[in-house]
Every structure is written in structure tokens, then in C-alpha cells.
Amino acid sequence: MADVLTLPHWLRTIGAQPHGAHRRALRDEAGDVTFAELVDAADAVAVGLRAAGLRPGERVVTAMEPSVPHVAVILGAMAAGMVAAPLNTRLTAPEARAYLTPLRPAVVVADPAHADLARDTGHRVVELPAATEHLPIAARLAPLHTVGTPPPRPAEAAPAIVFGTGGTTGTPKGAFHTHRSLWLWLDTCVRGNPRTPEDVELCFSPFFHITLGTNLLAPLLAGGEVWIQRKFDAGAALAAVDGGATRLMGAPTMFTAMRAHPGFAAAARDRVTAIRFGSAPAGGDFVRDLLSDYPNAKIRAGFGATELGSVMGFDHDDLAAGRFTGVGRPLPGATVRVLGPDGRETAPGEVGDLVVACPWQARGYYGLPRDTEETFRPDGVHIGDLAARAADGWVTIVGRRKDMITTGGENVYPREVEDVVLRHPRVADALAFGLPDDHWGERVEIAVVPVPGATVRLAELREFCRTSLAGYKVPKGLRLLDAIPLTANNKPDRRRVRDDALREADPAAVRRP
The missing domain is CATH 3.30.300.30 (ANL, C-terminal domain)
Structure with a gap:
């Protein structure tokens, strides 16, 4: 069957199975949905977007807090053959306008918290006034939720989603994935950090970051459950752990904040089976604390980028053996090289430019051909990181060239x-x-x-x-x-x-x- 490597198609497959249809997929502070309900909601959004005059290939920007309706809009846009583009809602209006210029959105879908920012972008806005209310999902998605025949399945090669870069040196750029590259990336996350349908993943990351893929979409691909929190709060995260969350992912600062919280000692941390941390360097004391604080958790650290997804990491056994520094080894399928000024691979321990190529990498910066050509080169993606590689293949990032x-x-x-x-x-x-x-x-x-x-x-x-x-x-x-x-x-x-x-x-x- 052609074009099966699309996330909406795979979720529809899970939702149609007897053991998957009634299993909960998502929960937030205002409600939850099963896999079957999530698929129906995404299809209704897809129909609603088409009824609103949008066409396949057009960009659907979301200016929303993390929530079940937000996921449904992202999946619905992709199911309709459009391109989902979660917006960094921490941007000012001028910053958002600059970022969106090359994307040329057809619509910005907003919840009440970010409706003003959406209107200030100057693009067409559809507001979901009940997105955060304790109501059925159809009401939370109104007026976008429209019952009808779902549109045809999008092609694997069509653009699916755009993630904005950090923008630490200027206006962020939108790195886009096709349906196929997104599916391959999520599948790599599922295999590299093994997940099962019995997992309950806690997600307190923003949706405009690639952790949307690793922390939410990948668990859904595996048929697992995700609990969404609008923002990170140490007390709320510990309450979720006490309530049954089994998998955690975040930056070291977040785990440190949880450890310092008064409710830490009483939380049922022995139920946590997996922890993944990244985004920042972590010292040995931090890792040793994780190993003792979550005695039944397999702890992994990862390295990725907006342009690449997840490409390197190290496992629980590495950490238990005291290997805390660096970013680990390339994941299966990722080609990682460290190149010197002459374009050749450096000797072990020598610093050079990190160049990565993998089947699931982003396909470029949307609407920015010159920037795409500069970063996405024939030999791999040049993201500006400087690295060194040990004789056994272990990679250490020493910094950004600009830093x-x-x-x-x-x-x-x-x-x-x-x-x-x-x-x-x-x-x-x-x-x-x-x-x-x-x-x-x-x-x-x-x-x-x-x-x-x-x-x-x-x-x-x-x-x-x-x-x-x-x-x-x-x-x-x-x-x-x-x-x-x-x-x-x-x-x-x-x-x-x-x-x-x-x-x-x-x-x-x-x-x-």
C-alpha cells in the first residue's frame, strides 16, 4: 500500500484495532481522549480546515498552549495534507511576524491565551474559545470541528510539520519534515528509547520544540499514553509521578527543581521506568542523583537538533559505569563525522565541525532556499556545532562555532x-x-x-x-x-x-x- 508512512494513517490504524480503540491516548488538565476519539477529532479538524477554504500544502500555524485540542489541530492539519507549524508563543509579535514571513501561513489557530499574539501576526485567525474548558473534545475544538468525509491520505513526500529553530543568533528558521521523515524520526525514537503501549509519558515541554516529537508523538506512535501539562511545574510533575506517570523527559534543570521540591520524598518515584534528559550539559552528581532517586528507571541521555531530530545518545549502562560527559554514540542509521578545515575527518580527540546525515533529518528551512543550501549540504547537515570523537566513536560536543x-x-x-x-x-x-x-x-x-x-x-x-x-x-x-x-x-x-x-x-x- 502506497504512502503508509504518515502519522495520521498509523494512528488511524491503532484506533481501529479492538485493543487500541478504547485505550486512552492523551490527557490534559481539562479532559482526555482515546485513540479512536483522537483520530475522529483530527479528522474533524481536517474537514473543518478544508471547509474553511484551505488547500493541501498550505501552512496551518498553531498559537496554543500544550493541550489535547492542540494535538488534534496539528494532526488534523497533517491529515488534510496541510503543513502544521506550532508557533513559539514566547516570541513577541514583531518576532513572530518575522519568523512567519517565509512560511506564509494560510491561518493561525489560537486558543484564548494566545489569541492576541495570533491577531498581531497579521494573518487570518481561527480562535478556539473553549480549548481549555472541561468539555467534550468536539466542543473544545469548535468552530473548527466539522463532521464529514476525511480528505485523502497525504503523500509521504509531502511536507508535514515545521519546527522553529532556537533563534539564538537572529530570527528563527522553520525546519520542515515530510510525512516520511517525520515517521522515520518517531520510529527511531521508539526503537532507540524503547516504548510500549503500557507506558504513561509525562509531557511538560512546549509544542514548538522538537520534544513534541520525542516526548509526545513518538509515544503515540508506539500506542502509549501521554499526560500533557501546559508548562513545567515541579509540584505538578511530582503529582503526576505519584499518580502513575512512568516516563519522564526534560532538561537537567527540571529534574533538579523536582528534587528540590518539598513533595519529592513522598512521590512514588519507584514507578518511573524510564528517564531521558538532554538540552544542557550535566555533571556527574546530577546523574548519580538520578540513578538513586529513580531506582527502577532506565536513564538515557540524548543529543539532537531541530534540523535533525534525535541522532546520538548514551544508555543507562554507560551512566551506571560512570561515563557522564559527551553525547554518546550515533543512533543506528545516523552517520556522524567530525571534519577539519580541509573537509577531512579529524583524528580522535581533535576538534572539528560536526556533520550529521540520517534518513529522518529535516528536509530544509521552509521558504529559505539560501539558508537551506548553506546548512543542508550533500555531505550532511552542518548545524554549527564543534565536536571531538574518541577512538571508540564516543562524541563530545565542545560548543557552537558562534560561541x-x-x-x-x-x-x-x-x-x-x-x-x-x-x-x-x-x-x-x-x-x-x-x-x-x-x-x-x-x-x-x-x-x-x-x-x-x-x-x-x-x-x-x-x-x-x-x-x-x-x-x-x-x-x-x-x-x-x-x-x-x-x-x-x-x-x-x-x-x-x-x-x-x-x-x-x-x-x-x-x-x-
Whole structure:
């Protein structure tokens, strides 16, 4: 049968099976749906979009909080042959307009929380006024929910969904997947981090990030259940764990916040069977805490990118053996190379440009052919990460090329500084960055979150670093923070920390693009 590798088709298959039709697929704060109900809701959205005059291939932007209706709109758009495009709702209206310009949306579907942002984009808006109400799914999707004959199945090669990049160096770009590449990516997630229909996945990530794929769509592909929370809250996450959630995924800062919550000790953490963390470097103490805090969980760490999905990772056994640094090994099907300036593979341990190719990678940046050509090259995807590879194939990311600090003519990679600082017993989190310096060109600075009740001083930290870092890599300045700020994609916001430091030194020095 042609064009079967589409997510809507696969979910329809699950929903039609006797053991799958009545099994719960999704739950949020306002209600839940079975697989059969989810498929019916997505089909009704597809019919509603077509009735509203939209055509296959047009972009359907969603400006909504994470919710069951939001999932139904995304799946409905794809089922109708349109392109779903979850919008980063943390963007300002000018930022959203800039991001959406190359996408040329046909409509923006919004819930009440983000209706104003949707209208400010200047595009046609369909508001779902009851999206967050405790009502049946048809009412929550009104006026988009329309009963009728579902449209024909989309082609595997047709664009299916767009994810925005982090936009840390300017306007985000929309990396798009076809139905086939999306299906292959989700299938890789299911196999690489094994899931079953008995799993209950807790999802507290935003839908505009690729964790929508790894944390929500992949569990659905496996026939599992997903509990959706509108945003991360440590207490709510622990309540879900106590209520039966068995799988967790998030950034290290989220697990640290859960551990510090007063309800942590009482939560039934022994029910958790799997944990996946990523997005930021994590020290050995963090991993050791996870291993002891969730004794029955298989813990995995992963590395991916908006342009690639998941491509590398390391398993529970690696962590249990004390291998905490780096991003692990390539997943089956992913070709990972580290290239030097001459375009050849570097020797083991030597830093170079990370280049990745895999069958499930995004197909380019929607509406941006020049940017697509620059990043999606014949030899693989060049995402700007600098990496080194050990003789056994273990990969370590040392930083982004744009984040590299050049001090006194020497290159310093922020990650190598952070890895050392994180080993200090009184440091809970750290982020390295460069600042302009009249003598060195740039100097290495470090932002640190001390462990609760502790004090960290620059002289002591510098002395600690000297045993592991060359002199020019040792931080020359220290900023103490309550928490490392995160981007919308839950990654450390190096740009914000650097801008804050610049602003303190010289308010006129900060020039955002």
C-alpha cells in the first residue's frame, strides 16, 4: 500500500484495532481522549480546515498552549495534507511576524491565551474559545470541528510539520519534515528509547520544540499514553509521578527543581521506568542523583537538533559505569563525522565541525532556499556545532562555532570550561561565555549557580580550574546567578547571560539583531 508512512494513517490504524480503540491516548488538565476519539477529532479538524477554504500544502500555524485540542489541530492539519507549524508563543509579535514571513501561513489557530499574539501576526485567525474548558473534545475544538468525509491520505513526500529553530543568533528558521521523515524520526525514537503501549509519558515541554516529537508523538506512535501539562511545574510533575506517570523527559534543570521540591520524598518515584534528559550539559552528581532517586528507571541521555531530530545518545549502562560527559554514540542509521578545515575527518580527540546525515533529518528551512543550501549540504547537515570523537566513536560536543571564545589568539570552547566548573562541589550549574577585552580580545567569563546555602568565589574557582584547564581557559570573571536562564527550547541561554554582563559593563554595548 502506497504512502503508509504518515502519522495520521498509523494512528488511524491503532484506533481501529479492538485493543487500541478504547485505550486512552492523551490527557490534559481539562479532559482526555482515546485513540479512536483522537483520530475522529483530527479528522474533524481536517474537514473543518478544508471547509474553511484551505488547500493541501498550505501552512496551518498553531498559537496554543500544550493541550489535547492542540494535538488534534496539528494532526488534523497533517491529515488534510496541510503543513502544521506550532508557533513559539514566547516570541513577541514583531518576532513572530518575522519568523512567519517565509512560511506564509494560510491561518493561525489560537486558543484564548494566545489569541492576541495570533491577531498581531497579521494573518487570518481561527480562535478556539473553549480549548481549555472541561468539555467534550468536539466542543473544545469548535468552530473548527466539522463532521464529514476525511480528505485523502497525504503523500509521504509531502511536507508535514515545521519546527522553529532556537533563534539564538537572529530570527528563527522553520525546519520542515515530510510525512516520511517525520515517521522515520518517531520510529527511531521508539526503537532507540524503547516504548510500549503500557507506558504513561509525562509531557511538560512546549509544542514548538522538537520534544513534541520525542516526548509526545513518538509515544503515540508506539500506542502509549501521554499526560500533557501546559508548562513545567515541579509540584505538578511530582503529582503526576505519584499518580502513575512512568516516563519522564526534560532538561537537567527540571529534574533538579523536582528534587528540590518539598513533595519529592513522598512521590512514588519507584514507578518511573524510564528517564531521558538532554538540552544542557550535566555533571556527574546530577546523574548519580538520578540513578538513586529513580531506582527502577532506565536513564538515557540524548543529543539532537531541530534540523535533525534525535541522532546520538548514551544508555543507562554507560551512566551506571560512570561515563557522564559527551553525547554518546550515533543512533543506528545516523552517520556522524567530525571534519577539519580541509573537509577531512579529524583524528580522535581533535576538534572539528560536526556533520550529521540520517534518513529522518529535516528536509530544509521552509521558504529559505539560501539558508537551506548553506546548512543542508550533500555531505550532511552542518548545524554549527564543534565536536571531538574518541577512538571508540564516543562524541563530545565542545560548543557552537558562534560561541567559541578567542582569547589571546587561542580558541576556548565553552563546554570544556563548564565541564570542569561543574565538578566543583559548591557549583550546581554553570555557563561559560566570552566578553570583549582590550588586552586579550576576549576573556573567558563564567556564570555560576551555587548549590543551596553555598558561596562560590572567583579566586577559589580559578584555583580549582587550574588543575584541569590551561591558563588561558581559566575564567577571568564570575557572575553569580539564581538560575541559568533557558531559551524557548529549554537550552541554556548563553546570549542572554552574555548580554546581561555586557549591559552591566556598558549599556550601549548590547546590540541585538
